Amino acid sequence: MKFGYLIIVAEHDTIDYVQLAYGLALSIKNTQRPGFDQVALVIDNKQKLQNIKSDWVFDHVIEWDQETFWDGRSWMDQLSPFDNTVCLDADMLFLRDYSHWAEYFIENSELYIANKSFTYRGETVTDQYYRKAFVKNQLPNLYSFYTFFKKDSELAKEFFNLGRDIIKNPVEFANMFLSEHKPKILGTDEAFALAAKILDITDVISYDLDFPRVVHMKPMIQNWPWPADAWSDHVGFYLNNKGHLKIGNYQQQDIVHYVEKDKMNREMISILEEIAWKN
Amino acid sequence: MTKGILIYAHNNRSVDYALMSIVAGGLAKKQLQVPASLVTDQSTIDWMHESKIYDKAQEVFENIIIVPRPPANNYRRLHDGVDHSTVTFMNGNRYSAWKQTPYDRTLMIDADFFIFSKTLGEYWDVDNDILIGESINDIYDNNRLGYCDRYISEVGTKLYWATTVMFTKNSYTKLFFDLVQIILDNYQYFADTYRFDSKQYRNDVAFSIAKHILDGFENIDTLSLPPVLTLLDKDILHDVDQDKLTVLVSHKLDANFCAATLKNTDIHIMNKQSIVRNISKLMELV
Numbered sequence: 001m002k003f004g005y006l007i008i009v010a011e012h013d014t015i016d017y018v019q020l021a022y023g024l025a026l027s028i029k030n031t032q033r034p035g036f037d038q039v040a041l042v043i044d045n046k047q048k049l050q051n052i053k054s055d056w057v058f059d060h061v062i063e064w065d066q067e068t069f070w071d072g073r074s075w076m077d078q079l080s081p082f083d084n085t086v087c088l089d090a091d092m093l094f095l096r097d098y099s100h101w102a103e104y105f106i107e108n109s110e111l112y113i114a115n116k117s118f119t120y121r122g123e124t125v126t127d128q129y130y131r132k133a134f135v136k137n138q139l140p141n142l143y144s145f146y147t148f149f150k151k152d153s154e155l156a157k158e159f160f161n162l163g164r165d166i167i168k169n170p171v172e173f174a175n176m177f178l179s180e181h182k183p184k185i186l187g188t189d190e191a192f193a194l195a196a197k198i199l200d201i202t203d204v205i206s207y208d209l210d211f212p213r214v215v216h217m218k219p220m221i222q223n224w225p226w227p228a229d230a231w232s233d234h235v236g237f238y239l240n241n242k243g244h245l246k247i248g249n250y251q252q253q254d255i256v257h258y259v260e261k262d263k264m265n266r267e268m269i270s271i272l273e274e275i276a277w278k279n
Numbered sequence: 280m281t282k283g284i285l286i287y288a289h290n291n292r293s294v295d296y297a298l299m300s301i302v303a304g305g306l307a308k309k310q311l312q313v314p315a316s317l318v319t320d321q322s323t324i325d326w327m328h329e330s331k332i333y334d335k336a337q338e339v340f341e342n343i344i345i346v347p348r349p350p351a352n353n354y355r356r357l358h359d360g361v362d363h364s365t366v367t368f369m370n371g372n373r374y375s376a377w378k379q380t381p382y383d384r385t386l387m388i389d390a391d392f393f394i395f396s397k398t399l400g401e402y403w404d405v406d407n408d409i410l411i412g413e414s415i416n417d418i419y420d421n422n423r424l425g426y427c428d429r430y431i432s433e434v435g436t437k438l439y440w441a442t443t444v445m446f447t448k449n450s451y452t453k454l455f456f457d458l459v460q461i462i463l464d465n466y467q468y469f470a471d472t473y474r475f476d477s478k479q480y481r482n483d484v485a486f487s488i489a490k491h492i493l494d495g496f497e498n499i500d501t502l503s504l505p506p507v508l509t510l511l512d513k514d515i516l517h518d519v520d521q522d523k524l525t526v527l528v529s530h531k532l533d534a535n536f537c538a539a540t541l542k543n544t545d546i547h548i549m550n551k552q553s554i555v556r557n558i559s560k561l562m563e564l565v
Binding site: 250 | 426433434435436437472473491495496497498
């Protein structure tokens, strides 16, 4: 049963999502054990990969331009070349071997979506600043940044079909199901949470587990005593030449969803490339 | 393995820590059924003789260990209910506990931490080299506490409370206490790195950073000593009747108080003057 990570990106005016995906793929190659280090990239234009020094980090490159970036992720089940897939957000970094998480899901799940996130200090995020629509509409607290699914799962098929419907018809679904608080953008998290609620499968696809552990660097949920526009105004981001990352005083061990896209700059890429080349 | 209590007491012109340490040591001995030792300095000993408490101290402590008086370069504002004064305090030698303790397994407590239960006795045989008070619990409501009662700074690490520390004397804990000394000696550097206010040296901060570093710069979910139940210094210890403490708690930290009683509960009483006012009744418990 082939397993791999899927990253879906598309052109953006100001953000180089290819560079983010490249950084993530390098970090996967640097940390995951063989058999759990495959990466597939879905991109709207393959030409954008020309500037990448080590495009071998993408084991599969799938050109697909049917939808924009946000909408594209809801097609993950149809785009993945793997039997078992974890779809990730592009602005993430792998810092140690998480293959055992994937092994568990392959063995025990058809579809699993993360239901918690952590601060850089390792605390479970409880602040609902970015999740008002979830709280007020009683949606399950799903995070699509780590979504596992099996290609041949009927459950996953039904779920993603509904997720796509929601994303394609945000006004209708929001009017019908999110009347207590309509989000400005009905994104993938909201769509997946609503789909899980409508299908009444939350307990099946997002039951309580100690993993996956993802550090979510949105600034307002870091348990700081004041509001923050950008987390990097307050704590440093230090990636050493061994690929070990500290945020503030904290050594990071879990997947880091760094959110601020400029963190994946040339310097970071160089460090990750050098590690990949030495491996 | 020998077990015992260790208390540091260095008097200043305002607070008689030696007097409090006799109560703290006596109560700890009584509840936990282990010997206690005092670490102090010659000038405090001289005062103990002058105030005629030295004999009582000898009765309570199996060892009175004399060390050089730490520098009096630390200041803090101490409240006594609505009143307050700024006093010096000498807390910069706690790192020496590893060297000074005569015990294999030591429970080090502050002189203003009074043990009225057997709870901490449950930790003697726990397989952790060092255990520190996990947090502070305000006797009234944790809403009275500030952010920096829970973290060493706004963006820094979790704050442990060195009011209670239990450790086994071994190479790992030597490293720990050596690191506490390094943090003390380079306090400004660590203040810059961990973004806390360096104006006042706090053992809680130094111990928290040492733990953070030795845990691999992470929050490791290991066992700690229980949260330190605390009566803030704007509250008042009003009366002691047998083992029942009556306290006046100001829920808004102002001049309005409500009365409460405590029994069979370990308590950190930050209002030191109110301890001294009740010292004769507390001494009767020892």
